[in-house]
Amino acid sequence: xxxxxxxxxxxxxxxxxxxxxxxxxxxxxxxxxxxxxxxxxxxxxxxxxxxxxxxxxxxxxxxxxxxxxxxxxxxxxxxxxxxxxxxxxxxxxxxxxxxxxxxxxxxxxxxxxxxxxxxxxxxxxxxxxxxxxxxxxxxxxxxxxxxxxxxxxxxxxxxxxxxxxxxxxxxxxxxxxxxxxxxxxxxxxxxxxxxxxxxxxxxxxxxxxxxxxxxxxxxxxxxxxxxxxxxxxxxxxxxxxxxxxxxxxxxxxxxxxxxxxxxxxxxxxxxxxxxxxxxxxxxxxxxxxxxxxxxx
Ligand SMILES: [Zn+2]
Numbered sequence: 001x002x003x004x005x006x007x008x009x010x011x012x013x014x015x016x017x018x019x020x021x022x023x024x025x026x027x028x029x030x031x032x033x034x035x036x037x038x039x040x041x042x043x044x045x046x047x048x049x050x051x052x053x054x055x056x057x058x059x060x061x062x063x064x065x066x067x068x069x070x071x072x073x074x075x076x077x078x079x080x081x082x083x084x085x086x087x088x089x090x091x092x093x094x095x096x097x098x099x100x101x102x103x104x105x106x107x108x109x110x111x112x113x114x115x116x117x118x119x120x121x122x123x124x125x126x127x128x129x130x131x132x133x134x135x136x137x138x139x140x141x142x143x144x145x146x147x148x149x150x151x152x153x154x155x156x157x158x159x160x161x162x163x164x165x166x167x168x169x170x171x172x173x174x175x176x177x178x179x180x181x182x183x184x185x186x187x188x189x190x191x192x193x194x195x196x197x198x199x200x201x202x203x204x205x206x207x208x209x210x211x212x213x214x215x216x217x218x219x220x221x222x223x224x225x226x227x228x229x230x231x232x233x234x235x236x237x238x239x240x241x242x243x244x245x246x247x248x249x250x251x252x253x254x255x256x257x258x259x260x261x262x263x264x265x266x267x268x269x270x271x272x273x274x275x276x277x278x279x280x281x282x283x284x285x286x287x288x289x290x291x292x293x294x295x296x
Contacts (some may be wrong), residue, residue: 022167024183028200028289028296029247037281039243041274042087042202042288043267044179045078046156047071049101049256051094051122053106055158067256071101073260078267079111082263085271090285092118092156092179095140098147105148114284115148117141117156117175129163137169153286156180160204171197177289179204185247187292200289202250208238209252214263232266236273243277250290 007015029173033040050067053060084091091108093115098105105115118265119125129134137155141186145151153176157166160180165188170178176189177200190199206212213226213234242249251270258264274280283291 010151019087020194022162022165022181023191023194024181025180025196027184027191028187028292030292030295032246032295033281034283036247036279036292038279038292039239039274039281040248040273040279040288040291041087041239041280041282042248043082043087043270043282044092044156044250044285045075045089046092046099046118046252046254047075047104048094048118048122049097049159049253051119051158052256052273054096054127055119055122055124062171067147070254070256070259071104074255074257074264075104075108077259078255078266080254081264081268082113083111085208085268085275087271087282088112088284089282089286090112090114090116090154090179092116093144093148094118094122095136095143095156096121102147104142109148109150114154114286115144115150116152116179116285117144117155118294122158124159125157125166126161126163127165130163130169133163133165134172135170137173139234140281141173153177154179154289156204167192167197167199170199175199176286177202179250179285182206183286185242185245187248187289187296200293201288202248202285202292204250204252208250209233210258210263210266211252213255214257223238225253228263228266232269235266235270239270239274240277242273243280248292250276250285 049070050064052061157180179202213231214224216223239249
């Protein structure tokens with residue numbers, strides 16, 4: 001029916017079905033965070049590296065080298081900052097990245113961070129047939145467990161691209177949480193066709209994603225249009241408001257985008273600023289979700 005009709009012709013039953021397929025259910029907003037903290041700080045890094053090029057079928061040696069920078073320079077700079085400030089974070093890793101750089105994943109987990117799902121080769125879920133999406137998610141979980149020594153409990157879909165099947169697959173895999181959707185600032189339960197799945201969402205937002213501000217494409221018009229100081233200002237305002245509300249400050253960065261001398265200071269300044277605000281709890285996404293689910 002939807003193929004034959006224009007959206008303005010859809011019967012109510014159809015557009016309601018589209019909207020209600022994956023929906024935010026009950027909120028998990030805890031009264032306080034561990035240790036009586038006022039604000040949870042959930043920092044995350046999507047270790048896409050070369051997969052941003054590979055997933056498009058690209059073989060550009062220049063772009064692949066930019067991906068390798070993520071492993072050679074981005075990750076070490078980020079891990080160094082996290083270690084100096086004694087902060088735990090989450091790393092979302094495509095299986096192909098984990099296979100290219102198993103040592104990186106072992107180091108990330110050895111330093112107390114979380115490694116979680118981020119697709120096979122950063123494929124777009126919404127263009128895959130369901131059996132392929134399911135197969136890739138299962139195989140990716142096996143690869144992450146093998147390389148990092150940690151069975152992933154969460155997923156962030158590549159490019160935050162969710163197919164109609166993604167949530168059912170996450171539920172069937174027994175995943176604790178997803179971190180790809182945007183219906184709230186607090187954790188919430190994900191409903192599938194109105195039924196609670198038990199999978200918790202820790203919401204993201206493009207506003208709190210470095211790629212939006214810094215991406216560029218040499219052969220198209222895309223250029224970074226926001227200076228790093230302005231990006232920091234946006235993140236800082238998100239942080240201060242989360243702190244004032246007693247909520248979660250969730251942030252997404254990429255080693256191959258922010259792991260540069262002129263940008264990586266944003267991460268360090270955000271951590272410093274959070275500590276200055278005081279009474280904050282730095283935690284992995286998995287730990288934030290566990291606390292919110294148990295106390296929300
Ligand atoms: Zn990614």
